Amino acid sequence: MADQNMQAGEGDNKSDDSVATDAKTVSDEDAKLAEEYKDKANEFFKNKDYSQAVTFYTQAIDMNPTVAAYYGNRSFAYLRTECFGYALTDANKALKYDPKYIKAYYRRASANMALGKFKLALKDFETVKKVRPNDKDAKAKYTECNKIVMMNAFAKAIAVDDSKSIAETLDIANMAIEENYTGPCLEDGKVTLKFVESLLDTFRDQKKLHRKFAYQILLDVKNLFKEQPSLVDITVPPGKTFTVCGDIHGQYYDLLNIFKINGMPSESNPYLFNGDFVDRGSFSVECIFTLFSLKLLYPNHFFMARGNHESFTMNQMYGFEGEVKHKYTQKMAELFTEVFNWLPLCHCINEKILVMHGGLFKDETVTLDDIRKCDRNHQPPEQGVMCDLLWSDPQPQCGVSESKRGTGTQFGPDITKRFLQRNKLDYVIRSHEVKAQGYEVAHDGKCITVFSAPNYCDTMGNQGAFITLKGEDLTPKFTSFDAVPHPQMKPMQYASSLFGLF
Structure with a gap:
């Protein structure tokens, strides 16, 4: 004021x-x-x-x-x-x-x-x-x-139940590609390794992907996610390695650094990115198109889970909607909302590790089957299974408490222990919270947090981290890393002007 x-x-x-x-x-x-x-x-x-x-x-x-x-x-x-x-x-x-x-x-x-x-x-x-x-x-x-x-x-x-989705209103075939466009092009309308490699370089140089290809990627990945269940089962064979990453939050150059440290995603180097790909950081468009392209290239070896920031309200406030409108169009921002609605809610690795963005549940009776049955094609509700998966946090004391965030719940070590026992799981991995080393092990080793956005918002000074697992024993190995330089674009560049309040 x-x-x-x-x-x-x-x-x-x-x-x-x-x-x-x-x-x-x-x-x-x-x-x-x-x-x-x-x-x-x-x-x-x-x-x-x-x-x-x-x-x-x-x-x-x-x-x-x-x-x-x-x-x-x-x-x-x-x-x-x-x-x-x-x-x-x-x-x-x-x-x-x-x-x-x-x-x-x-x-x-x-x-x-x-x-x-x-x-x-x-x-x-x-x-x-x-x-x-x-x-x-x-x-x-x-x-x-x-x-x-x-x-x-x-x-x-103006919304009506039988109205067409944004995806149905697009006429991609008639979108012209300007003669001076020199960026990556889909091959026969498909993402290829060559396309992904060119895309990474294009974004690194702060250039744009043509809207025709951007729209095509969104349509294709939406159809792919629609075919997946709310809880996706992942098998990591003995002798193979699997990587779990936490929040990225639009920090594109740190995302590239993960691939530099741990290798590019491939069929022999699979990844799971555990939500909050966008918002806060001002390279969210680059992050999400990179991740969606990798999902299309390796649909069975690259996985993405919904975070609390893959939602309309968060994108409206924390910058992603503004960034998409600035770099593309309002229509594309609306299409992103449709795509995000179909992101899976969590993943189960080798029937032993449950991975979700937020955490466990206020209702102790929730089972894996309840998650599988969860209807996710909508904005996150203010309570229930979907809400808790996206918003909840662990706490050191036993029991459940009202969330410090105002949404979701806080769950103690006893809640984690009983959930794992009922569902025959070894431990849970979640993200959603900044940690000094990029990760934290809590609840007697049964609740692990991984956060992959180092020096979050250019102010927190934290490291980022990712987790690697071997298929034979699933023991987590943590790799922490520091932030890397990025172009002079401040975080929250495209956020609502109301963020002057915070």
């Missing part, structure tokens, strides 16, 4: 005077100590150490639990660590103690926007705009959010 205090990334520098401390339960000494914890938290926030900021804001709250600013500041820190569920809870708590605490409306709107709950976000932006009618930033945020709400309402209004 135009008001400097409302923009301050370091959080509030003093508690709101309108928030009264409960003198009966909070001593002057505790109130003073709470302020000291808050000041420490602000310093960590300034230095972008958001986890430590959360720790000290929490200590401030423990000392003095009725100060709205503490919750508001912690909400902001949670937003920066993508814990949107926690951010939403804290914003609500801040408003409980001070309904006039305007920053809390901003935090709550931010969390709801990140979760795709645009109508709820719009109500809070409207509140901010009414309180601060001369604030240009507040007005801009309201206008942008209202635009999304109106656009989504219009799209819903």
Whole structure:
């Protein structure tokens, strides 16, 4: 917002005077100590150490639990660590103690926007705009959010059940190829090894694939995914190696580095990419066409699973839709949504390892057969099997908890153990979370996280990693790697302007 205090990334520098401390339960000494914890938290926030900021804001709250600013500041820190569920809870708590605490409306709107709950976000932006009618930033945020709400309402209004899909409206045969086009060409309409090799070089040099071939790849890969079940079984024979990669998030040059380190995908070097191919990084188009081309080239040796970012709402907010519109067309962005709806939800390796993007389930009765029966040709729901597969995270304590993300669930080691026992599995591999070394082994070795986007968003400083397995024993081997240089294109280049909130 135009008001400097409302923009301050370091959080509030003093508690709101309108928030009264409960003198009966909070001593002057505790109130003073709470302020000291808050000041420490602000310093960590300034230095972008958001986890430590959360720790000290929490200590401030423990000392003095009725100060709205503490919750508001912690909400902001949670937003920066993508814990949107926690951010939403804290914003609500801040408003409980001070309904006039305007920053809390901003935090709550931010969390709801990140979760795709645009109508709820719009109500809070409207509140901010009414309180601060001369604030240009507040007005801009309201206008942008209202635009999304109106656009989504219009799209819903004109949609009819028997309407044609985007795929059915394309006339690829009559798309002309300009004489000056020198990029890769499909051979008889098909992806070949020569095409893939040329495509990698073309994208490396920041050139585009012609729209005619781009559309053809999308149509062909959609038809291929439609033939696959929601849970795909993979067999890795004895003596053979299989590679599992986690999130790529549009970091094309790091994707190339994986292939440099571990070899190009082939029938003798199979891969599984475990969701979140796009968004955040600003080379998502290059990543997804590379991966889709490899899927078409090696349909039985190259696998792709849906992540939570292979969805309309995430693509609308986190950059992929904007990137596709910038590099191609709105129609192609809509076609991507159709294709993503058909991505398999998870894979089972040698009947012993279940691989999904997010994690396990709030409902402990879920079996592999339930996953196989899951209807996936739609946007992810807010609960249930599909939601949990795409959104859930492990936690160190036993049981299940509400998700820090606001969607999915958090599951403990006991949940993992019982799921594996019921389904006769050895362990699970999932992605979805940044890890310092690119991977983490949790739940007594039974829940492994792999994340393959090093220095995530050019800010996190993490390594990426991939996992290799041998067919005879399926013992995971971890390879960590650092980020490589990329052209001067900042992450989130094509994201919604509302991301100024975060």
